[in-house]
Amino acid sequence: xxxxxxxxxxxxxxxPAGSMVYIGEQKVEKVKLSAIDYDQTQLTxxxxxxxxxxxxxxxxxxxxxxxxxxxxxxxxxQELARLYEIDLLVMEDILNTDQRPxxxxxxAYLFLVLKTINYDxxxxxxxxxxxxxxxxxxxxLTFQERENPVFYPIRDRMKDPGSRLRRNGADFIMYALLDVxxxxxxxxxxxxxxxxxxxxxxxxxxxxQSIMIAxxxxxxxxxxxxxxxxPLREVLHNLLREDISLIHKPTIPFLRDIYDHVIxxxxxxxxxxxxxxxxxxxxxxxxxxxxxxxxxxxxxxATIFIPLTFIAGIYGMNFEWMPELKWRWGYAGFWVIIIxxxxxxxxxxxxxxxx
Numbered sequence: 017x018x019x020x021x022x023x024x025x026x027x028x029x030x031x032p033a034g035s036m037v038y039i040g041e042q043k044v045e046k047v048k049l050s051a052i053d054y055d056q057t058q059l060t061x062x063x064x065x066x067x068x069x070x071x072x073x074x075x076x077x078x079x080x081x082x083x084x085x086x087x088x089x090x091x092x093x094q095e096l097a098r099l100y101e102i103d104l105l106v107m108e109d110i111l112n113t114d115q116r117p118x119x120x121x122x123x124a125y126l127f128l129v130l131k132t133i134n135y136d137x138x139x140x141x142x143x144x145x146x147x148x149x150x151x152x153x154x155x156x157l158t159f160q161e162r163e164n165p166v167f168y169p170i171r172d173r174m175k176d177p178g179s180r181l182r183r184n185g186a187d188f189i190m191y192a193l194l195d196v197x198x199x200x201x202x203x204x205x206x207x208x209x210x211x212x213x214x215x216x217x218x219x220x221x222x223x224x225q226s227i228m229i230a231x232x233x234x235x236x237x238x239x240x241x242x243x244x245x246x247p248l249r250e251v252l253h254n255l256l257r258e259d260i261s262l263i264h265k266p267t268i269p270f271l272r273d274i275y276d277h278v279i280x281x282x283x284x285x286x287x288x289x290x291x292x293x294x295x296x297x298x299x300x301x302x303x304x305x306x307x308x309x310x311x312x313x314x315x316x317x318a319t320i321f322i323p324l325t326f327i328a329g330i331y332g333m334n335f336e337w338m339p340e341l342k343w344r345w346g347y348a349g350f351w352v353i354i355i356x357x358x359x360x361x362x363x364x365x366x367x368x369x370x371x
């Protein structure tokens with residue numbers, strides 16, 4: 017993962033600040049733009065064929081949500097930036113898909129970066145993609161790497177004339193998108209919690225080497241989740257703290273609710289990280305205990321055979337004058353000594369509770 021990131025960033029070496037170079041992976045065939053123009057009485061949903069359509073929408077005193085799917089066609093994004101008077105440094109950050117979640121407050125608009133987190137049931141893994149938002153006066157621009165169904169419920173809710181989304185401005189759409197993205201975090205955390213519980217049960221009953229691989233994968237996923245969620249606390253804190261004219265007063269309580277959700281998710285992540293670390297310690301302790309048991313058995317066997325080997329070694333020497341070799345009951349006596357020595361050592365070990 018790190019090597020791919022370094023390779024993508026190498027495209028920008030030596031370029032001036034504000035150079036629009038897409039350093040992510042192309043995830044859609046063609047950039048797709050859609051626009052939802054709305055107010056409390058009307059709603060228009062359209063696929064944008066040319067940016068001239070957006071220019072006409074800007075002249076209408078309604079709110080507009082423009083969604084951009086795909087970031088690899090830089091020329092299209094440059095035209096969009098000129099139309100909405102977006103700084104090239106902001107567009108550069110949009111094309112840099114490994115951005116840390118953040119918020120930037122400009123004079124005419126608000127720039128927000130965050131991550132969408134989805135759980136892949138087929139591969140039992142998580143996928144993270146960047147979503148960028150630009151909130152301006154009467155418009156909201158969203159930028160996705162590829163079509164994400166996480167926004168579908170918001171579009172469906174906007175079709176209801178009585179929806180709060182229709183009664184409020186673009187800032188409330190921004191809140192709604194933040195809310196649904198963070199709600200998906202809870203779904204991912206539930207799946208992660210189930211996996212943590214399964215690992216905890218398995219490592220106690222039957223610790224195997226495959227468990228170590230699963231634990232390491234879980235720890236990496238927790239690190240990725242923490243990196244995606246932790247900065248959101250600061251982002252929302254700044255949105256609530258700053259006196260931002262683009263965010264109207266009725267939207268503030270809803271942002272506070274999202275802030276509480278982020279804190280709850282962070283607590284869950286930290287809890288899962290602690291449990292995962294504990295599972296790793298349990299696994300290592302189980303392996304160590306199993307090795308100690310094996311070493312103890314081997315040590316006991318060696319302890320029993322050391323005196324037996326000593327006795328056998330003495331009578332295996334080729335000295336001519338060994339009186340025991342001429343005894344009638346010498347062989348039987350040898351086995352009696354061997355058996356008594358073995359039984360005595362086993363009794364001693366049992367008395368010490370070593371076996």
